Amino acid sequence: MRYVDEFREPQLITRTADEIRRLADPQRHYRFMEVCGGHTHSIYRFGLKDLLPSNIELVHGPGCPVCVLPMGRIDDGLSIAEQPDVIFAAFGDMMRVPGTRGSPLEHKARGMDVRIVYSPSDALKLARHNPTKHVLFFAIGFETTAPSTALTLMRAKAEGIRNFSVFCNHVTIIPAIRAILDSPDMRIDAFIGPGHVSTVIGCRPYGWIANNEGKPIVVAGFEPLDILQSIVMLLRQMNDDEKKVENQYKRVVPWEGNRGALKAMAEVFELRPYFEWRGLGFISQSALRIKEAYSEWDAECRFSVPGVRVTDPKAAQCGEVLKGVLKPVQCKLFGKECTPEHPVGALMVSSEGSCAAYYSYEHRKAAQLTQLTGAAC
Amino acid sequence: MCLAIPGKIIELLAEDRDLAVVDILGVRRRVDLGLLLDDPPTTGDWVLIHVGFAMSKISEMDALDQLRMLTDIGETQAALEEVQGYGSS
Numbered sequence: 309m310r311y312v313d314e315f316r317e318p319q320l321i322t323r324t325a326d327e328i329r330r331l332a333d334p335q336r337h338y339r340f341m342e343v344c345g346g347h348t349h350s351i352y353r354f355g356l357k358d359l360l361p362s363n364i365e366l367v368h369g370p371g372c373p374v375c376v377l378p379m380g381r382i383d384d385g386l387s388i389a390e391q392p393d394v395i396f397a398a399f400g401d402m403m404r405v406p407g408t409r410g411s412p413l414e415h416k417a418r419g420m421d422v423r424i425v426y427s428p429s430d431a432l433k434l435a436r437h438n439p440t441k442h443v444l445f446f447a448i449g450f451e452t453t454a455p456s457t458a459l460t461l462m463r464a465k466a467e468g469i470r471n472f473s474v475f476c477n478h479v480t481i482i483p484a485i486r487a488i489l490d491s492p493d494m495r496i497d498a499f500i501g502p503g504h505v506s507t508v509i510g511c512r513p514y515g516w517i518a519n520n521e522g523k524p525i526v527v528a529g530f531e532p533l534d535i536l537q538s539i540v541m542l543l544r545q546m547n548d549d550e551k552k553v554e555n556q557y558k559r560v561v562p563w564e565g566n567r568g569a570l571k572a573m574a575e576v577f578e579l580r581p582y583f584e585w586r587g588l589g590f591i592s593q594s595a596l597r598i599k600e601a602y603s604e605w606d607a608e609c610r611f612s613v614p615g616v617r618v619t620d621p622k623a624a625q626c627g628e629v630l631k632g633v634l635k636p637v638q639c640k641l642f643g644k645e646c647t648p649e650h651p652v653g654a655l656m657v658s659s660e661g662s663c664a665a666y667y668s669y670e671h672r673k674a675a676q677l678t679q680l681t682g683a684a685c
Numbered sequence: 686m687c688l689a690i691p692g693k694i695i696e697l698l699a700e701d702r703d704l705a706v707v708d709i710l711g712v713r714r715r716v717d718l719g720l721l722l723d724d725p726p727t728t729g730d731w732v733l734i735h736v737g738f739a740m741s742k743i744s745e746m747d748a749l750d751q752l753r754m755l756t757d758i759g760e761t762q763a764a765l766e767e768v769q770g771y772g773s774s
Contacts, residue, residue, distance in 0.1 A: 427717075457718065531754045560689075560743055
């Protein structure tokens with residue numbers, strides 16, 4: 309466990325943790341879902357669980373774009389890139405994500421032209437510099453990243469760069485929350501809303517969670533104090549029997565979001581009727597596709613895409629972990645067949661995935677402790 | 686994926702009104718301001734950058750807080766790698 313004085317504002321952290329203990333009813337159990345993988349990472353990195361009373365449970369949500377991407381989409385993207393003179397460009401997070409015939413990095417080792425880019429606009433630049441090649445940008449991410457892809461496509465069209473296309477895997481956060489709430493085994497009391505997604509979409513789209521589902525939601529920043537403060541705000545709402553959307557991350561998130569970013573998304577993208585999420589299955593209207601006006605830059609229109617479907621091994625219980633029914637360590641494969649080095653399920657794939665974060669910070673800590681104390685189990 | 690890195694705008698580029706030279710963690714890179722056209726930032730402003738695009742304007746105090754947070758969560762190296770990658774292809 310981290311000592312409180314290791315934090316940047318130890319007194320404030322202590323006061324906030326005390327307030328949480330004061331507000332939490334010892335007679336009840338609270339289950340709060342942090343939707344965003346960035347929050348999950350912070351919670352484990354700072355050992356925030358140790359500062360909370362045992363009756364407050366943090367459940368890790370679906371907000372890790374790499375984790376929820378079905379393996380078949382990786383296979384599809386790589387199969388396009390197997391065609392002659394195609395450069396496969398993607399963010400670094402994607403490079404080690406396994407497809408059925410290996411990750412992009414393994415394809416690179418076998419001769420595919422695979423490039424890491426840090427921005428969609430750098431993928432477009434690659435196309436400008438390689439006019440005899442076709443650059444395929446493998447786009448992933450929630451609403452934080454989708455506007456950048458949209459603007460890049462608008463630039464490609466305006467400049468008439470035709471040796472560039474996007475294989476679009478952008479997803480939207482609201483339908484994923486809805487799927488979790490609709491699930492019959494759903495057991496979440498309230499939500500810690502995503503910080504950076506909300507810089508784009510604002511706070512208004514969460515209204516139905518409070519109004520229709522009766523669940524409080526607080527959009528939060530990523531510092532330990534932000535997360536603890538958002539828990540205070542959730543507890544206050546629950547104690548006062550209120551259900552509303554609140555914004556703890558006002559310093560970055562405007563209530564109305566970023567209109568310019570939303571405009572770019574609306575210009576380029578439309579909702580897919582349905583899309584598969586690894587661990588959650590098919591969710592209707594949960595992902596973006598490229599509009600017809602930009603079809604020339606849509607890899608799914610320009611190339612034939614096999615439409616591969618790969619089911620996760622039955623033993624992997626990613627869906628249950630995503631919905632908060634199971635903790636990562638309760639999955640049968642956790643830490644055995646499924647580790648960050650050899651991920652079997654979705655949530656072990658990226659450092660923002662709840663299983664990978666749990667493994668990196670909690671599981672190793674527990675293993676070290678067992679070694680130190682010589683305890684056997 | 687959720688990495689958002691603060692940077693300070695050093696110069697707006699005359700040849701492309703959507704591009705600016707931004708100082709991010711001591712490295713100068715071209716950053717796209719095209720998503721902030723409703724409230725365009727100017728020289729000296731701080732912005733939060735995600736995948737090479739400025740996502741929002743923030744105050745200097747919040748920018749410094751965010752930088753400290755990146756250090757606290759051990760993401761400075763990843764952020765620096767990302768920043769150095771902008772424009773390298």
